[in-house]
Amino acid sequence: MAEPSGDQSIRRVRLNALAYGGDYNPDQWSEETWHEDIRLMREAGVNMVSLPIFSWPQLEPEPGVYDWEWLDRIIDLLWDAGIAIDLATATATPPSWLLRAHPEMAPWDADGHRLEFGSRQTYCPSSPIWRENVARMTRAMAERYGKHPGLAMWHISNEYGDHTSRCWCPETAKHFRRWLENRYGDLDGLNEAWGVNVWGQRYTSWEHIETPKKAPGPINPTQLLDFERFSSDALLELFQIEIDGLREVTPDIAVTTNFMSMFRDLDYWDFAAVEDVVTDDAYPEPADPTSHVGAALNYGLMRSLKGGQPWLLLESSASATSWRDVNVPKAPGKIRVESLQAVAHGSDAVMFFQWRQAKYGQEKFHSSMLGHRGEKSRSFQETKALGAELKLLEPVRGTRVRSRVALVVDWDSWWGSSATESLPSQRLQWARQAREWHRALYTLGQPVDAVRAVGPFDAYDVVVVPNLYIVEQPQADALRAFVERGGHLVVGPFSGVADATEKVHDGGAPGLLRDLLGIEVDEQWPIADGLTEQIDYAGETLTVPSWSEWIEADADVEVRGRYTSGELDGLPAVTRRPVGNGSAWYLSAMVDPDGMLPLFRDVLRTAGIPARDATDVDIEVVTRADDTTDYTFVLNHGRNPVTFHLDMPGTDLLTGIRHEDRLELGRFGVVVLAAPRSAAIPFPTLIRTPVKEDA
Numbered sequence: 001m002a003e004p005s006g007d008q009s010i011r012r013v014r015l016n017a018l019a020y021g022g023d024y025n026p027d028q029w030s031e032e033t034w035h036e037d038i039r040l041m042r043e044a045g046v047n048m049v050s051l052p053i054f055s056w057p058q059l060e061p062e063p064g065v066y067d068w069e070w071l072d073r074i075i076d077l078l079w080d081a082g083i084a085i086d087l088a089t090a091t092a093t094p095p096s097w098l099l100r101a102h103p104e105m106a107p108w109d110a111d112g113h114r115l116e117f118g119s120r121q122t123y124c125p126s127s128p129i130w131r132e133n134v135a136r137m138t139r140a141m142a143e144r145y146g147k148h149p150g151l152a153m154w155h156i157s158n159e160y161g162d163h164t165s166r167c168w169c170p171e172t173a174k175h176f177r178r179w180l181e182n183r184y185g186d187l188d189g190l191n192e193a194w195g196v197n198v199w200g201q202r203y204t205s206w207e208h209i210e211t212p213k214k215a216p217g218p219i220n221p222t223q224l225l226d227f228e229r230f231s232s233d234a235l236l237e238l239f240q241i242e243i244d245g246l247r248e249v250t251p252d253i254a255v256t257t258n259f260m261s262m263f264r265d266l267d268y269w270d271f272a273a274v275e276d277v278v279t280d281d282a283y284p285e286p287a288d289p290t291s292h293v294g295a296a297l298n299y300g301l302m303r304s305l306k307g308g309q310p311w312l313l314l315e316s317s318a319s320a321t322s323w324r325d326v327n328v329p330k331a332p333g334k335i336r337v338e339s340l341q342a343v344a345h346g347s348d349a350v351m352f353f354q355w356r357q358a359k360y361g362q363e364k365f366h367s368s369m370l371g372h373r374g375e376k377s378r379s380f381q382e383t384k385a386l387g388a389e390l391k392l393l394e395p396v397r398g399t400r401v402r403s404r405v406a407l408v409v410d411w412d413s414w415w416g417s418s419a420t421e422s423l424p425s426q427r428l429q430w431a432r433q434a435r436e437w438h439r440a441l442y443t444l445g446q447p448v449d450a451v452r453a454v455g456p457f458d459a460y461d462v463v464v465v466p467n468l469y470i471v472e473q474p475q476a477d478a479l480r481a482f483v484e485r486g487g488h489l490v491v492g493p494f495s496g497v498a499d500a501t502e503k504v505h506d507g508g509a510p511g512l513l514r515d516l517l518g519i520e521v522d523e524q525w526p527i528a529d530g531l532t533e534q535i536d537y538a539g540e541t542l543t544v545p546s547w548s549e550w551i552e553a554d555a556d557v558e559v560r561g562r563y564t565s566g567e568l569d570g571l572p573a574v575t576r577r578p579v580g581n582g583s584a585w586y587l588s589a590m591v592d593p594d595g596m597l598p599l600f601r602d603v604l605r606t607a608g609i610p611a612r613d614a615t616d617v618d619i620e621v622v623t624r625a626d627d628t629t630d631y632t633f634v635l636n637h638g639r640n641p642v643t644f645h646l647d648m649p650g651t652d653l654l655t656g657i658r659h660e661d662r663l664e665l666g667r668f669g670v671v672v673l674a675a676p677r678s679a680a681i682p683f684p685t686l687i688r689t690p691v692k693e694d695a
């Protein structure tokens with residue numbers, strides 16, 4: 001099963017199949033159970049497991065005393081059964097003896113309290129002791145298992161930042177100062193960047209700079225923004241320490257760390273740049289019948305982080321989680337449609353947390369592939385069936401998702417517009433805005449990639465920017481070039497406001513985007529809680545719940561929508577500046593998600609991209625393709641049957657049935673239609689809107 005990559009410049013996961021399996025914690029079970037596990041894994045089609053993620057204390061029970069034998073045995077047993085290993089470096093959490101010997105490596109919260117042992121991730125990302133020990137453990141793992149034929153890839157740490165993404169301890173303060181010195185050169189540079197003349201904050205010594213703990217009033221926004229950047233970088237350094245150690249011993253084995261979808265605290269563009277393969281942990285809320293919409297954006301980001309390269313769904317839940325307030329199980333069939341959705345969006349894996357449901361500890365109520373009832377459990381029956389189906393999807397492995405639309409994801413703007421309380425309104429939430437814009441595009445039938453604010457935009461006809469609070473020249477230049485070569489750009493409110501040090505651009509928003517958009521913002525005009533305003537957009541009324549802006553447009557700019565209520569009544573709300581074959585649109589308000597539909601419908605029409613008429617979010621169509629073949633996933637996330645008219649015939653990889661022009665899908669139904677690659681992205685039309693019944 002293992003396949004040496006041969007090519008050391010592109011390290012590939014050593015598994016020549018779509019990966020199927022989950023986290024495996026053999027150290028919670030007897031050896032007798034291991035044998036049953038392996039038998040059932042084979043039955044379920046499992047070909048890869050992730051271990052030993054949290055096992056450092058079992059592998060090094062005392063400082064310098066290792067116990068590898070149990071891990072040797074289980075790895076050999078798994079590999080003998082043809083199951084490859086996504087081998088964790090076991091550095092997700094420290095053993096108690098390490099923390100006891102070095103209490104200074106524990107993380108502190110913003111109130112200055114040290115966090116105690118008893119959970120996981122009890123470490124300060126900046127701690128030299130932690131870093132030293134992580135490097136040592138990683139090296140020990142690499143030396144022990146680096147040549148094992150079952151080693152498919154390295155799984156570094158686990159979900160960086162899940163519990164400890166920020167630390168306010170004295171060691172972190174020292175590290176923060178070094179980071180700042182590196183960024184600004186000297187104290188004058190820092191004082192200038194932080195705008196310290198406001199509220200008398202001039203620094204005369206590096207030692208005076210602290211992590212932004214609780215203060216009497218609002219903290220300097222640029223200090224907060226830099227702390228966000230620094231904290232992401234601190235974990236990135238930790239990641240790099242492990243990568244460096246592994247590359248020395250196993251230069252041709254792929255490395256990854258599992259992401260947490262669209263996670264605010266870490267700039268995943270930076271993390272993805274240093275790893276070989278993107279992996280993600282996805283937990284759509286089973287109680288939310290539209291959670292697949294959010295998942296589509298998360299997956300759009302995952303496949304984009306390394307420029308469209310397939311990624312791996314490394315964790316998901318077979319049914320309920322155990323960390324929500326109310327942990328609702330997944331309805332029958334949901335595991336399948338959700339898992340296949342990830343594959344549709346470019347994942348070459350379906351993996352779960354975890355293989356066998358725990359008997360004790362914090363996660364004993366978290367579902368698993370093999371539930372407490374064992375083979376009889378519904379989760380086992382459903383995941384076993386899924387494992388068989390996944391084999392039929394082998395042709396899609398390595399193919400890429402086709403999309404003409406991208407959404408800009410920018411962590412600097414996310415942090416800048418959320419780290420501080422000193423904003424025009426706390427209702428302008430970056431992630432919510434991004435999700436609502438994406439939801440409208442999803443509803444119109446678009447698979448959406450994510451893209452950095454500096455591009456590259458070459459693959460796209462439409463780029464939307466829900467919010468780009470911080471804009472510097474490279475972003476402005478890239479967006480301008482996109483429009484000038486015929487692209488259609490939509491920029492959302494509160495964009496182009498500040499530079500990277502959060503200084504408002506001369507002339508105010510949209511700053512460096514002013515000429516491209518052809519508008520000026522006179523004042524941001526947030527809307528008081530409980531009130532709403534309106535926009536007339538080509539005869540349709542858009543509801544504006546929380547944010548509007550007083551804008552003025554240049555003479556060559558078309559006003560597509562105007563405010564029709566409140567103080568801004570009659571003023572422009574939505575504008576479009578034609579630029580050659582391209583166009584630059586500005587939406588000055590946060591509007592209700594449905595209100596985005598007429599606007600995006602217009603933009604897509606301008607770009608010549610077909611959009612769906614029906615507005616039912618249960619339906620999803622995504623095409624993966626190689627040079628010759630389109631694999632079109634048609635998914636029904638809902639419970640009501642739907643019918644499509646196909647624009648081209650195709651053969652379902654899952655059933656072998658050829659569909660000529662009509663396709664019916666039942667509750668949670670999925671087909672994967674293989675057909676010769678067409679010039680246009682396949683776009684089946686929904687011909688019967690499902691009749692809503694009570695689920």
Ligand code: GLA
Pocket residue numbers: 158159281283315317321322323353363366
């Ligand atoms: C995360 C972690 C796992 C487990 C799951 C439970 O994804 O990586 O170790 O705790 O959550 O959902």
